[in-house]
Structure formats: structure tokens, C-alpha cells
Amino acid sequence: xxxxxxxxxLLECADGTYYTGITNDLQNRLAAHNAGxxxxxxxxxxxxxxxxxxxxxxxxxxxxxxxxxKKQNRSKKPTFLESKLNPKIRS
Numbered sequence: 315x316x317x318x319x320x321x322x323x324l325l326e327c328a329d330g331t332y333y334t335g336i337t338n339d340l341q342n343r344l345a346a347h348n349a350g351x352x353x354x355x356x357x358x359x360x361x362x363x364x365x366x367x368x369x370x371x372x373x374x375x376x377x378x379x380x381x382x383x384k385k386q387n388r389s390k391k392p393t394f395l396e397s398k399l400n401p402k403i404r405s
Contacts, residue, residue: 326363
């Protein structure tokens with residue numbers, strides 16, 4: 315069975331706020347956020363759009379990057395996942 319690719323994603327909500335999450339099925343998760351059945355935070359803040367994402371080899375790596383992303387200042391979040399300066403994440 316092929317290994318699932320995990321994704322760390324950054325959403326921008328309709329009110330301009332950001333939401334960060336991880337998933338192994340981005341299309342389904344994005345549909346859930348926009349339908350109001352995703353995370354509690356995004357309910358009533360839709361529609362949402364993906365502004366940045368990063369593929370990860372496993373859930374552990376995705377969770378660690380998500381935690382680092384959440385610690386960033388708002389202004390740095392959109393480019394954090396694209397940055398070549400991302401620290402190496404050890405599983």
C-alpha cells in the first residue's frame with residue numbers, strides 16, 4: 315500500500331484571518347472547511363482559500379512543521395512554508 319503524503323496548509327478565511335492545519339487529503343479537507351464541517355475555527359469564516367502548503371513524508375513531520383508555523387508572526391506565515399531556511403525537522 316502506498317504511503318500517504320501529509321500536507322501542512324495555511325488557509326485565509328473570508329474575514330482575513332489565518333488557519334493552519336494538516337491533512338492527508340487536502341481536497342476533501344478544504345471542501346469540509348468551506349462546507350462548515352471542518353475545524354470549529356473556520357465555521358462561519360468561509361469561504362476559505364489555501365495560501366500556502368508544504369508536502370511532508372509523514373504525519374509526525376507535518377505536525378512538527380505545523381507547530382513551527384503557528385509560532386510565526388502573521389506577516390511571516392505565508393512565506394514560511396516556502397522558505398528554504400526552514401529548520402530540518404527530525405522525526
